[in-house]
Amino acid sequence: MAGIKDVAAAAGVSAATVSRVLNAHPSVSEDARARVLAAVAELGYRPNAVARSLRTAQTRTLGLVISDVMNPYFTELARSVEEEARALGYSVIIGNADESPRLQDDHVRTLLDRRIDGLLVSPTDGGSPQMLDAARTGTPTVFVDRWIADVDVPVVRADGRAAIRDLVAHLHGLGHRRLAIIAGPAATTTGSERVDAFRAALGEYGLELPEEYVGQGDFQVASGRRATEAFLALPEPPDVVFAADNLMALGALDAMRAHGLVVPDDIALAAFDDIPWFVHTDPPITAIAQPTRELGRAAVRALVALIEGRRARSLTLPARLVVRRSCGAPPPSEEARTTRTTRPSRPRKRSNP
Amino acid sequence: MAGIKDVAAAAGVSAATVSRVLNAHPSVSEDARARVLAAVAELGYRPNAVARSLRTAQTRTLGLVISDVMNPYFTELARSVEEEARALGYSVIIGNADESPRLQDDHVRTLLDRRIDGLLVSPTDGGSPQMLDAARTGTPTVFVDRWIADVDVPVVRADGRAAIRDLVAHLHGLGHRRLAIIAGPAATTTGSERVDAFRAALGEYGLELPEEYVGQGDFQVASGRRATEAFLALPEPPDVVFAADNLMALGALDAMRAHGLVVPDDIALAAFDDIPWFVHTDPPITAIAQPTRELGRAAVRALVALIEGRRARSLTLPARLVVRRSCGAPPPSEEARTTRTTRPSRPRKRSNP
DNA sequence: ATCCTCCGTGTAATCGATTCCACGGAGCCC
């Protein structure tokens, strides 16, 4: 493969001049520039990014470590991150932590070894040594979706509190009074936050959230199934199950079906995180949608700001309630809304009465 | 950040010796090794992968360019690729081509600039210059899922013909006679191959595949909807719609619902590519499942073989039919099969009567 | 006792770019 010296030789100039042409340095004569460009084209020369990175100490690569790539929410996040990064001239190396702190640490370590310019993480657990260390020793870092307390790192996330309040209002309006929730791991911020918001919203209607109505999940399908089965075994099972993420909602739906229950007639279901497939389930599932693509973009922009030495602030975008049929009342025009939900073309604020 | 010289100084040896210790070179005294290891631990030294790559001319990075990350099939593929690569000591940079040859080319170019050791591609279209060039000029390359004719590159893919024959047998057994298919883009191999197999299987039952029963899709939801609407507008609409991928099947389901049709009573639906969500749709969708995780693993192993100078052969794994309710007959024990379909723990051969 | 071999180690070249510095020449001002 042709190197910069070959180009220099072919153009009859020095390697320094070739470099200047390629990096748009002003001090190059029109004549030399033309000859270099011609040589580059003829040899099909492409600069070696590895060598460049060594010299300039920047790789124009971002590391993204997420908890579960198979979760559609994170898939969409990863996609928008990659898109925005590409637009800004960065590549992305993705690591899947699979909700395991050990794996997360492992990924962070390799990413650091590769001298990525910045790190985008949705931390799996209270914290993992490598990552905290990276953040503290100055590697530009941004948290997405989840975060870790007491670490001075910008956080880009959605605030579901208003939407959860809307959801509870919706459920209460439909006559539901016994509301249960399947929580995420207590260690994750999203896990505990959603429970708190749910309890607070219930409080506004004078409702309690008894201990047995809080199921322990881990954001995976199986845990949703287990928690729901526990609810159904209760002497007084809930009217509604609210799953703190999409996969657990699917598990819950499974369990309800297995018990021969009809949703929403016998029991209602709602989920945090909206995904295209919720439109096609039986019945379509009412969910709280995060502005996922915007989150991904914003996270990348914040991270790049940090990399370029600018300051970056945390950002919280509102989530919004998308009413479908799984809680009872058929929404006025599901079909129309459906198509838009599948692929939001632009960010929108919450839209509800 | 500490460099190899700092370690050398701290251990009282030369940089060469440090390097030898780190690379398990035999010629190092036990004493020196111990001192180096101690210095490494104390300084928290991590070798700079960029510098190492420049010198050794290998990055231990793989490039993966896929057509659509949001498609669950490719998501799963990407995940298994990343897993296997990690196990073999490689990182993966993922590029999303979004079914656009231009974007695909763009990704291949950046990956090549970064001097990745090997390229894993599911080509979007007949071919894109950069990629063909890469393959020809010796960059280790492996095609997954799709491929390009006349290019000497190993292909790892699933063979759906047997499963499609099983599907047609299943449909015919249920009394369906007017079978339609929504094809993928003609330019992709998977697009045309599935139609051919379908037509051949119909032939075995003395059935025709008329032109108006072949819908043109592009592997996206919207095209499935459009094609299905065209079918339904026909004077003699089909009994069954077979979608050549999962997203188009979802679009088809949408269109059927919009026309007030009940699946499978009024019309049947089947899909190529099985995904966890097909269990939760209304009704659960009969599909042809590819051994996705195995494909990802095999592709990585083939690519690494190429990289290490060994030979790699193409590999074709069989897909298998998973019967659910969308074509008519209720399968004996859906619930039991459901849980296993969600996450196959080990590869299985086709299991059907 | 002498020579040869092997082992552990250090010196220096190398990978392919970027960039600091010096230098020659052209143009400008006085």
Place this chain on the structure above:
DNA sequence: GGGCTCCGTGGAATCGATTACACGGAGGAT
């Protein structure tokens, strides 16, 4: 016309590792 300032250019250092080569010393064979 002499001195100054720029401008375009090339030489050489540099980034942080790996590795070919040389070298001194220990130990074995004769």
